Amino acid sequence: MAAKETAGILNAPTKSLPAPVSTQSHSSCSTTRAIGLFAIAGALGLLVNHACWHDTPLTHPRNFHHGGTEALTNICPQAPELIPQRNFDIWESLGATYDTDAFKAKAVNWLSEAVQVPTESYDSLGPVGTDPRWEKFYAFHAYLQKAFPLVHAELELTKVNTYGLIFVWNGSNEGLKPLLLAAHQDVVPVEPTTIDRWTHPPFSGHFDGTYIWGRGSCDDKSGLIGIMSAVETLLETGYKPTRTVVLAFGFDEESGGIYGAQTLAAELERMFGRNAYAMIVDEGSGYGEIFGRNLAMPGVAEKGSVNVRIEVSTPGGHSSLPPTHTSIGILAELLVRIEANPFRVHLARNSPPYRTVQCLAAHAPNMPDGLRRNILASGYSDKALRAAEDVLFTNSPAFKSLVGTTQAIDVIQGGVKVNALPEQAWAVVNHRISTESSVAETEVHDTEVLKSLASKFNLTYTAFGKNVVDHDDRGAYAFLAYGNLTLSEAFGKGGLEPAPTTPFEGDDAMPYRLLSGSIKMTFNRHRNVEGDDDVIVVSPGIMPGNTDTKYYWNLTPHIFRYGHIRTTGTLLPNVHTVDEAMSIDNFVEIIRFFTTLIMNVDESALS
Ligand SMILES: *[C@@H]1O[C@H](CO)[C@@H](O)[C@H](O)[C@H]1NC(C)=O
Ligand SMILES: *[C@@H]1O[C@H](CO)[C@@H](O)[C@H](O)[C@H]1NC(C)=O
Numbered sequence: 001m002a003a004k005e006t007a008g009i010l011n012a013p014t015k016s017l018p019a020p021v022s023t024q025s026h027s028s029c030s031t032t033r034a035i036g037l038f039a040i041a042g043a044l045g046l047l048v049n050h051a052c053w054h055d056t057p058l059t060h061p062r063n064f065h066h067g068g069t070e071a072l073t074n075i076c077p078q079a080p081e082l083i084p085q086r087n088f089d090i091w092e093s094l095g096a097t098y099d100t101d102a103f104k105a106k107a108v109n110w111l112s113e114a115v116q117v118p119t120e121s122y123d124s125l126g127p128v129g130t131d132p133r134w135e136k137f138y139a140f141h142a143y144l145q146k147a148f149p150l151v152h153a154e155l156e157l158t159k160v161n162t163y164g165l166i167f168v169w170n171g172s173n174e175g176l177k178p179l180l181l182a183a184h185q186d187v188v189p190v191e192p193t194t195i196d197r198w199t200h201p202p203f204s205g206h207f208d209g210t211y212i213w214g215r216g217s218c219d220d221k222s223g224l225i226g227i228m229s230a231v232e233t234l235l236e237t238g239y240k241p242t243r244t245v246v247l248a249f250g251f252d253e254e255s256g257g258i259y260g261a262q263t264l265a266a267e268l269e270r271m272f273g274r275n276a277y278a279m280i281v282d283e284g285s286g287y288g289e290i291f292g293r294n295l296a297m298p299g300v301a302e303k304g305s306v307n308v309r310i311e312v313s314t315p316g317g318h319s320s321l322p323p324t325h326t327s328i329g330i331l332a333e334l335l336v337r338i339e340a341n342p343f344r345v346h347l348a349r350n351s352p353p354y355r356t357v358q359c360l361a362a363h364a365p366n367m368p369d370g371l372r373r374n375i376l377a378s379g380y381s382d383k384a385l386r387a388a389e390d391v392l393f394t395n396s397p398a399f400k401s402l403v404g405t406t407q408a409i410d411v412i413q414g415g416v417k418v419n420a421l422p423e424q425a426w427a428v429v430n431h432r433i434s435t436e437s438s439v440a441e442t443e444v445h446d447t448e449v450l451k452s453l454a455s456k457f458n459l460t461y462t463a464f465g466k467n468v469v470d471h472d473d474r475g476a477y478a479f480l481a482y483g484n485l486t487l488s489e490a491f492g493k494g495g496l497e498p499a500p501t502t503p504f505e506g507d508d509a510m511p512y513r514l515l516s517g518s519i520k521m522t523f524n525r526h527r528n529v530e531g532d533d534d535v536i537v538v539s540p541g542i543m544p545g546n547t548d549t550k551y552y553w554n555l556t557p558h559i560f561r562y563g564h565i566r567t568t569g570t571l572l573p574n575v576h577t578v579d580e581a582m583s584i585d586n587f588v589e590i591i592r593f594f595t596t597l598i599m600n601v602d603e604s605a606l607s
């Protein structure tokens with residue numbers, strides 16, 4: 001079947017997993033039929049849509065594939081499709097169930113009704129118990145209880161910090177590490193001024209025959225309800241897992257996860273222990289067509305972040321006798337300097353975005369020929385690497401942002417009255433830190449960039465608690481000290497380091513291969529496809545935003561941010577904006593994905 005042919009022609013020989021088996025031995029399947037978050041696809045999508053390619057695409061991609069060099073087989077190795085073996089009959093019958101209109105109608109109700117329960121979280125929320133705005137989550141819990149009776153009857157539910165939910169589905173073998181599936185109950189608020197622009201009201205859950213509309217239909221109720229639907233449907237068949245499955249649903253992911261995932265993490269660690277989970281799958285990117293090939297990009301890494309506050313203070317006074325530069329004028333020059341000195345960005349060979357473009361070079365038929373040649377050669381040639389990087393960064397600034405440490409000046413404040421000199425002015429720069437860098441390196445960069453201006457304005461310069469330029473050192477000129485420049489971590493909150501990268505190759509990558517095989521099986525079964533044009537390629541990806549998993553590092557090294565959300569088509573999911581919507585076809589595919597993943601991980605040899 002498709003996977004077999006692809007594996008033979010394009011892919012490196014994969015270490016086969018002890019169990020479950022690849023569908024290569026289940027010919028019955030070969031003839032059956034067939035989205036922080038979405039930025040990789042978005043970033044690369046820009047690449048695809050950009051009109052300025054200097055190269056023409058290959059006219060005969062198949063010649064490229066069949067005539068490909070040996071070296072190609074070592075680039076972007078692919079795991080084969082995986083289906084459960086022991087419970088194959090259940091998997092197959094569920095597959096048929098998911099194809100029916102009756103199931104589709106059920107799935108529409110599940111997601112649509114979930115969207116109708118507003119669960120917005122806000123940046124300004126106070127602790128649980130003090131802020132009444134959290135109470136709307138009771139209604140969501142009541143909905144879950146009504147919609148998923150078997151999950152509530154058979155799994156053990158623990159509520160953490162009132163609104164966090166952990167469901168434990170005991171496996172028969174307590175010696176196996178549990179699979180942890182995560183999602184979040186909250187959604188971003190709807191901007192009041194945009195409500196009229198929604199085709200259907202944001203909490204209507206309207207179904208138009210193709211799409212379920214509304215805030216959260218994609219982010220992340222499709223994940224949460226997708227998981228619940230898969231478990232409920234598995235329970236209906238009488239399925240009993242061997243390996244324990246744990247579901248963990250935070251309730252403030254969109255505002256940092258402080259009250260939700262952070263407290264869930266402690267309870268999850270208390271329940272099973274540190275490093276005691278086989279793998280975690282939380283929300284994240286999905287799949288879509290890029291350069292003529294469907295590509296799925298589970299996030300194996302997540303960027304770090306830090307908010308740097310830049311504060312200038314100078315003596316106040318009456319504005320009729322002003323100095324040449326006020327605090328605001330000085331701050332303005334500092335900010336111009338910041339923007340004029342962005343972080344240097346290079347595509348590092350071991351970084352996930354590099355792996356993504358390698359996968360495209362090895363598997364995507366419509367990648368421009370020159371770019372493909374440079375990417376393929378970049379494994380050993382620095383010149384080719386720089387050339388590829390140049391084309392990628394020029395054509396897709398979003399891709400460049402994904403690779404490097406970014407900076408965005410997002411908040412500014414200063415001055416109180418038109419006739420008073422501002423004693424203070426400050427701004428906050430939001431940085432998203434490259435997986436190749438760190439909080440410390442980011443802070444050093446900012447500190448250095450502003451150093452000469454601190455001297456120029458005779459400011460005493462303190463950065464992150466350390467003295468950088470001190471006018472006391474100036475001896476006789478100390479009297480010229482004019483004011484202070486202070487850099488600090490804004491809001492009293494420390495930075496977040498980039499997440500440790502989840503293993504995606506070598507002996508330690510069995511969870512990655514299990515996930516890959518499950519993605520492929522889901523994609524192909526959902527379409528009943530045969531033939532290598534339809535086969536999806538799986539590549540390690542990166543999460544540009546953060547997820548609840550930033551609190552879950554202690555639980556396992558195998559963390560994936562992946563939601564099987566379709567990122568191309570006539571209507572994009574519109575995450576975080578007007579007209580968020582999820583197609584019912586994609587939603588059923590998401591349920592199929594979680595079902596396949598649960599069953600495959602259950603039978604795997606992961607200890
Ligand atoms: C699951 O297993 C644990 C540990 O053996 C046990 O304490 C708990 O009661 C079980 N829960 C259910 C719902 O069977
Ligand atoms: C600068 O900082 C020093 C030490 O905290 C303080 O004494 C001084 O008043 C500050 N200068 C201005 C202009 O705010």
Ligand SMILES: *[C@@H]1O[C@H](CO)[C@@H](O)[C@H](O)[C@H]1NC(C)=O
Binds near residue numbers: 458480
């Ligand atoms: C800073 O101090 C120098 C002397 O060290 C002086 O010449 C200069 O005018 C001062 N600059 C400002 C902006 O006050």
